[in-house]
Amino acid sequence: MTPPLPRVRIAPSLLAADFARLADSVSRVPNADWLHVDVMDGHFVPNLTVGPVVVAALRHVTSLPLDVHLMVESPESMVEAFARAGANHLTVHVEATHHLDRLLRHIRELGLRAGVALNPGTPVEALDYVVELADLVLVMTVNPGFGGQHFIPQMVRKVEAVRRLLEERQLSCDVEVDGGVDDKTAPALVQAGATVLVAGTFVFKDDDPAGAVTRLRRVSGAVAGFPAAGPEAGGSGRAGA
Numbered sequence: 522m523t524p525p526l527p528r529v530r531i532a533p534s535l536l537a538a539d540f541a542r543l544a545d546s547v548s549r550v551p552n553a554d555w556l557h558v559d560v561m562d563g564h565f566v567p568n569l570t571v572g573p574v575v576v577a578a579l580r581h582v583t584s585l586p587l588d589v590h591l592m593v594e595s596p597e598s599m600v601e602a603f604a605r606a607g608a609n610h611l612t613v614h615v616e617a618t619h620h621l622d623r624l625l626r627h628i629r630e631l632g633l634r635a636g637v638a639l640n641p642g643t644p645v646e647a648l649d650y651v652v653e654l655a656d657l658v659l660v661m662t663v664n665p666g667f668g669g670q671h672f673i674p675q676m677v678r679k680v681e682a683v684r685r686l687l688e689e690r691q692l693s694c695d696v697e698v699d700g701g702v703d704d705k706t707a708p709a710l711v712q713a714g715a716t717v718l719v720a721g722t723f724v725f726k727d728d729d730p731a732g733a734v735t736r737l738r739r740v741s742g743a744v745a746g747f748p749a750a751g752p753e754a755g756g757s758g759r760a761g762a
């Protein structure tokens with residue numbers, strides 16, 4: 522029997538927050554489920570953001586799970602540093618490493634939830650031999666590197682395909698969507714099987730970020746069969762996250 526679907530969670534992306542006032546931005550989304558942190562190295566994507574030092578600083582100001590999205594080449598060189606910094610989830614791109622199987626196992630051995638991300642042009646088949654090693658699958662719904670881009674509608678079909686794969690294998694893995702997610706695009710994504718909505722611009726460019734989180738939660742909850750989560754208590758590692 523297929524395990525029950527996880528609840529829909531809202532993960533504001535700090536990429537769209539005020540980087541000079543990160544702690545303040547975090548305090549403005551107390552109703553979030555996870556905080557999404559975008560790490561970019563200027564090689565895998567043409568943009569440069571933050572590293573473990575900033576994750577460690579965030580760890581001191583929030584008990585929410587820190588959902589770290591590594592958009593870096595050879596992420597294996599830095600997973601231990603992010604684990605020490607207090608990340609709860611580490612998501613790596615299939616396109617960024619030669620040793621995905623080894624890397625996902627290592628992230629789990631470190632006690633973190635392991636995520637595997639697909640660029641828009643990467644087919645779902647890339648998950649075939651590794652999906653059992655993942656606690657979440659991140660479907661990029663824009664090309665990675667920048668916030669505020671337009672959602673790519675074809676990615677709804679990809680979310681459906683990921684959900685089908687998980688059902689075939691009877692896996693209760695989260696399906697996270699990232700890029701151009703707002704109250705207009707979220708319903709189709711949740712209907713397709715997304716269980717985690719990352720939203721940067723929609724949340725932090727709003728005068729009321731907590732209200733934007735609530736609106737996303739409401740539209741997700743309105744989609745039949747997928748109960749919207751309330752904000753969950755903080756926690757670390759894989760257990761209960």
Ligand SMILES: O=C(CO)[C@H](O)[C@H](O)COP(=O)(O)O
Nearest residue numbers: 665666668669700701721722
């Ligand atoms: O991974 C990302 C970009 O590569 C970001 O998480 C994503 O773009 C969120 O920002 P927005 O909601 O503004 O599209």
Ligand SMILES: [Fe+2]
Nearest residue numbers: 534559590699
């Ligand atoms: Fe991201």
